[in-house]
Amino acid sequence: MSVSTRTAIAALIVLAAPATHAAEDLLGVSHAAADKWAGPFVGGQVGVNNTSATGLSNENGFEGGVSLGYNTLAGAASLGSPAVLGADFFTEFNSEEVHSGNVSYGSNVLGMDFLAGYPLGVGRQFMPYLKFGFGDINATGDLSRNGSGVGARVGVGAELWLNPGLGLVAQWIHQTGNSITNDNFTLGVNYHFGTQ
Numbered sequence: 001m002s003v004s005t006r007t008a009i010a011a012l013i014v015l016a017a018p019a020t021h022a023a024e025d026l027l028g029v030s031h032a033a034a035d036k037w038a039g040p041f042v043g044g045q046v047g048v049n050n051t052s053a054t055g056l057s058n059e060n061g062f063e064g065g066v067s068l069g070y071n072t073l074a075g076a077a078s079l080g081s082p083a084v085l086g087a088d089f090f091t092e093f094n095s096e097e098v099h100s101g102n103v104s105y106g107s108n109v110l111g112m113d114f115l116a117g118y119p120l121g122v123g124r125q126f127m128p129y130l131k132f133g134f135g136d137i138n139a140t141g142d143l144s145r146n147g148s149g150v151g152a153r154v155g156v157g158a159e160l161w162l163n164p165g166l167g168l169v170a171q172w173i174h175q176t177g178n179s180i181t182n183d184n185f186t187l188g189v190n191y192h193f194g195t196q
Contacts, residue, residue, distance in 0.1 A: 033124040034073060036161060036192065037084045037117070043067045043169065045188030049094040051107070053143060054179040057100035063184045065092035071115070071192075081124055086115040094182060096141040105143035107180055111135025113153060113173075123161075131155040131171070137178040151177020155184075165192045 049063035069088025075081075089112055096106035117129030131154065138148040157171025167190040175182045 034081045034084070034119045036124070037071050037119060037127060038073050039192060039194050040070050041068075041088075041167075041190045041192045043069070043088070043188055043190040045169065045171075045186040047184060047186030047188075050183040050185070051094060051097070052181050053099070053103075053105065053139075056103055059097040059099050061095040061097040061106065063092060063094050063186060065090055065109075065186070065188075067091075067113075069113075069115075081119050084115070084117040084119065084127060084129070086117075088113050088115070090135070092135075092184070094184075103142045105139055105141035105180075107140060107178075107182065108138045109135040109175070109182070110138075111150075111153065113155075117159075125161040126158065127161075128158045129156070131157065131173065135175055135177065137175065137180050137182070139178055139180060143180070146178055149178030151175050151180075159190060166190070167192065 043066065045063075045065050047063045049061045050058055051061065052058040067088040067090040069086055071084050071086035073082040074085050075083045090110070092109040094107045094109070096104050098104045111134050113131050113133035115129050115131050117127040119125075119127045133153045134150055135153055136148050136150050139146040153173055153175040155171055155173035157169060159167040159169045161167050169188040169190055171186055173184045
């Protein structure tokens with residue numbers, strides 16, 4: 001690559017951020033638009049839990065949960081919008097279902113998740129995110145003798161901002177612990193306190 005080509009590319013990169021900000025300002029989008037994601041929130045969710053235990057079949061059941069968390073903004077304004085970093089405490093209920101060998105079990109999970117997201121779109125209304133954390137899986141039903149065990153969690157999701165302060169959330173979370181594997185596919189709502 002020639003020196004003049006590299007210089008032109010570097011110039012375009014340097015000019016891109018201010019041009020993006022100028023375009024956002026013309027559309028009425030301020031850098032403060034991402035502020036709506038910062039602060040405390042409470043959420044609830046329902047969905048499908050696909051679960052299996054060591055040596056048993058996969059079965060689908062009901063999943064429900066609640067969470068209480070806090071988000072903060074991180075990153076330079078030159079990125080166009082700061083990233084969102086958050087954490088929440090959660091509890092989940094996974095219904096008892098009959099698996100192979102006529103074994104019936106479910107699970108209750110209590111733990112903490114961490115979130116990294118990036119608001120997109122005009123007004124920063126849409127935020128895809130990654131989640132990771134840990135949870136204590138307490139087996140129920142025929143597996144209740146197994147007690148509980150902590151396992152790591154990973155997942156992806158997205159939240160769509162609905163004024164005032166409400167967000168519609170869709171996510172998938174995968175967790176293995178206490179010989180149980182849970183895959184939760186959920187829809188939920190978050191309420192963000194102190195937002196407009």
